[in-house]
Amino acid sequence: xxxxxxxxxxxxxxxxxxxxxxxxxxxxxxxxxxxxxxxxxxxxxxxxxxxxxxxxxxxxxxxxxxxxxxxxxxxxxxxxxxxxxxxxxxxxxxxxxxxxxxxxxxxxxxxxxxxxxxxxxxxxxxxxxxxxxxxxxxxxxxxxxxxxxxxxxxxxxxxxxxxxxxxxxxxxxxxxxxxxxxxxxxxxxxxxxxxxxxxxxxxxxxxxxxxxxxxxxxxxxxxxxxxxxxxxxxxxxxxxxxxxxxxxxxxxxxxxxxxxxxxxxxxxxxxxxxxxxxxxxxxxxxxxxxxxxxxxxxxxxxxxxxxxxxxxxxxxxxxxxxxxxxxxxxxxxxxxxxxxxxxxxxxxxxxxxxxxxxxxxxxxxxxxxxxxxxxxxxxxxxxxxxxxxxxxxxxxxxxxxxxxxxxxxxxxxxxxxxxxxxxxxxxxxxxxxxxxxxxxxxxxxxxxxxxxxxxxxxxxxxxxxxxxxxxxxxxxxxxxxxxxxxxxxxxxxxxxxxxxxxxxxxxxxxxxxxxxxxxxxxxxxxxxxxxxxxxxxxxxxxxxxxxxxxxxxxxxxxxxxxxxxxxxxxxxxxxxxxxxxxxxxxxxxxxxxxxxxxxxxxxxxxxxxxxxxxxxxxxxxxxxxxxxxxxxxxxxxxxxxxxxxxx
DNA sequence: AATTCTGTCCTC
DNA sequence: CTAAGAGGACAGAATT
Numbered sequence: 001x002x003x004x005x006x007x008x009x010x011x012x013x014x015x016x017x018x019x020x021x022x023x024x025x026x027x028x029x030x031x032x033x034x035x036x037x038x039x040x041x042x043x044x045x046x047x048x049x050x051x052x053x054x055x056x057x058x059x060x061x062x063x064x065x066x067x068x069x070x071x072x073x074x075x076x077x078x079x080x081x082x083x084x085x086x087x088x089x090x091x092x093x094x095x096x097x098x099x100x101x102x103x104x105x106x107x108x109x110x111x112x113x114x115x116x117x118x119x120x121x122x123x124x125x126x127x128x129x130x131x132x133x134x135x136x137x138x139x140x141x142x143x144x145x146x147x148x149x150x151x152x153x154x155x156x157x158x159x160x161x162x163x164x165x166x167x168x169x170x171x172x173x174x175x176x177x178x179x180x181x182x183x184x185x186x187x188x189x190x191x192x193x194x195x196x197x198x199x200x201x202x203x204x205x206x207x208x209x210x211x212x213x214x215x216x217x218x219x220x221x222x223x224x225x226x227x228x229x230x231x232x233x234x235x236x237x238x239x240x241x242x243x244x245x246x247x248x249x250x251x252x253x254x255x256x257x258x259x260x261x262x263x264x265x266x267x268x269x270x271x272x273x274x275x276x277x278x279x280x281x282x283x284x285x286x287x288x289x290x291x292x293x294x295x296x297x298x299x300x301x302x303x304x305x306x307x308x309x310x311x312x313x314x315x316x317x318x319x320x321x322x323x324x325x326x327x328x329x330x331x332x333x334x335x336x337x338x339x340x341x342x343x344x345x346x347x348x349x350x351x352x353x354x355x356x357x358x359x360x361x362x363x364x365x366x367x368x369x370x371x372x373x374x375x376x377x378x379x380x381x382x383x384x385x386x387x388x389x390x391x392x393x394x395x396x397x398x399x400x401x402x403x404x405x406x407x408x409x410x411x412x413x414x415x416x417x418x419x420x421x422x423x424x425x426x427x428x429x430x431x432x433x434x435x436x437x438x439x440x441x442x443x444x445x446x447x448x449x450x451x452x453x454x455x456x457x458x459x460x461x462x463x464x465x466x467x468x469x470x471x472x473x474x475x476x477x478x479x480x481x482x483x484x485x486x487x488x489x490x491x492x493x494x495x496x497x498x499x500x501x502x503x504x505x506x507x508x509x510x511x512x513x514x515x516x517x518x519x520x521x522x523x524x525x526x527x528x529x530x531x532x533x534x535x536x537x538x539x540x541x542x543x544x545x546x547x548x549x550x551x552x553x554x555x556x557x558x559x560x561x562x563x564x565x566x567x568x569x570x571x572x573x574x575x576x577x578x579x580x581x582x583x584x585x586x587x588x589x590x591x592x593x594x595x596x597x598x599x600x601x602x603x604x605x606x607x608x609x610x611x612x613x614x615x616x617x618x619x620x621x622x623x624x625x626x627x628x629x630x631x632x633x634x635x636x637x638x639x640x641x642x643x644x645x646x647x
Numbered sequence: 648a649a650t651t652c653t654g655t656c657c658t659c
Numbered sequence: 660c661t662a663a664g665a666g667g668a669c670a671g672a673a674t675t
Contacts, residue, residue, distance in 0.1 A: 456664035
């Protein structure tokens with residue numbers, strides 16, 4: 001790599017003003033330092049609490065290392081921004097810092113981290129610059145130098161730091177040439193195009209954050225805390241009054257006898273011990289270990305109707321309050337940004353399916369109750385909240401081309417779940433959908449749950465489990481569903497076969513996104529192993545079939561689910577891209593902001609007089625994005641103007 | 648003492 | 660012939 005080192009160090013404005021770059025692809029990287037001393041760890045990464053010290057620009061043949069403490073790169077950045085494609089690793093970082101410090105939004109980007117992730121989707125790879133450089137180019141990137149910028153203050157750069165800066169320009173170019181080949185080979189050009197645009201959406205969202213009302217949040221937290229405490233006391237009282245001596249002890253001192261229950265009710269293990277002592281405790285297959293184990297799972301405990309039913313129901317209520325005081329309690333206030341007073345989440349752009357995720361904090365699993373009332377429109381602003389109506393169901397209808405589903409949507413027949421119910425249950429066949437909804441809510445509920453489970457590749461047992469009905473009944477509903485929608489059954493078996501025929505799951509034909517299966521081609525090996533196995537004793541069972549079918553069925557289920565979930569993800573991404581384009585085109589970036597994405601939902605904040613406009617545009621962009629993928633039945637979205645987050 | 652694993656819950 | 664959509668946060672337990 002050193003053969004590419006050819007850098008100019010710039011610490012005078014005149015030198016910077018003379019820089020001429022004519023290349024189309026220009027590398028960009030940024031080193032930042034603490035701006036304050038009081039915000040601890042976040043400084044360095046967060047644009048508000050850190051500041052640029054070094055800005056590196058350039059190409060494989062020449063690198064400009066700019067001391068950002070001494071010169072202002074704004075003019076050069078603005079000039080280049082009009083004509084170049086910026087190259088870098090994790091450009092969302094540069095995007096946010098350049099926006100904050102120089103008011104520059106990177107326009108055309110090529111992010112080697114995201115392109116790498118797109119080309120290795122599903123494979124759980126290390127996408128850090130060091131990881132990718134090692135894998136793609138067999139280059140070792142030193143990382144301890146980066147940390148040295150954190151506390152550099154006004155000290156001059158040493159040679160090591162400057163060369164490190166130049167290498168951070170060179171390495172992404174070397175990676176890029178490998179990735180371009182991969183993208184071509186994997187036919188992922190369209191996915192890359194979408195994700196490069198979407199990166200900027202996430203940059204804007206993370207930078208802006210969501211307005212938040214701590215007072216409202218605290219009220220909710222306090223209410224839940226009271227509930228938590230009182231339920232905990234009730235549980236303790238039960239143990240003492242039942243005289244289950246094994247689970248409490250009297251602590252004697254001179255003046256009083258305090259009774260202490262030894263069960264920590266927040267510990268599932270301890271509760272399991274107690275429930276077993278009482279003579280009941282359900283068992284279920286663990287989601288993580290996939291083994292049968294004792295559990296205090298809500299669904300399992302709800303099935304219990306024995307003599308301790310009262311206790312169990314108090315415990316279930318307690319558990320509900322538990323998460324409300326932990327994850328969604330006072331602790332959550334730590335996420336309020338010390339400078340903006342808002343909540344800024346980090347998003348992961350490429351998941352296995354193509355969806356995104358949110359963390360620190362996760363803004364995609366805030367309870368859809370009064371917790372969301374704390375996410376407010378600030379004074380003078382409104383929120384525009386929009387979501388797709390039946391996004392995944394409509395995607396499935398378009399993908400499967402099932403004629404009954406299409407008929408339903410094309411004719412706008414009304415309530416979907418009633419329609420499914422009337423298809424599944426013979427006795428409802430002659431009734432109108434309104435009648436089904438009105439008088440057969442149980443069957444409608446079954447149909448709803450069945451549709452949900454089946455969309456995700458579930459079978460009879462899944463339905464049975466979700467609804468608490470017998471497996472036989474679940475199986476009956478399952479087969480009735482496919483009998484009612486024969487096109488769906490055909491599509492599903494095709495999707496299963498397809499998943500087994502290639503080393504990846506093909507998500508959609510617009511982006512051609514792919515999700516590689518980690519264990520492939522292990523599945524073939526497993527099959528051979530099972531087929532070639534010879535019993536050493538008569539009647540011995542072949543243990544390899546189990547491993548084979550386990551993997552095969554997982555692959556098949558993913559083959560059903562990923563295309564639906566992943567296409568949905570791409571559609572929402574595209575909608576957000578269109579909306580961002582619109583508001584930048586109109587010069588509204590200071591009036592309207594995207595604030596959060598929750599899979600089929602887009603949230604924006606808007607100045608009051610633009611609210612109606614923003615709502616309309618949001619709906620338009622979401623529909624337009626839907627039209628790109630959903631060609632038979634359109635995918636529509638509904639937005640509303642609200643004072644706090646509501647969905 | 649610090650890190651990793653497991654169980655459980657919330658979202659779509 | 661099995662296990663059953665995608666994620667992240669937290670508490671407690673296990674492991675180092």
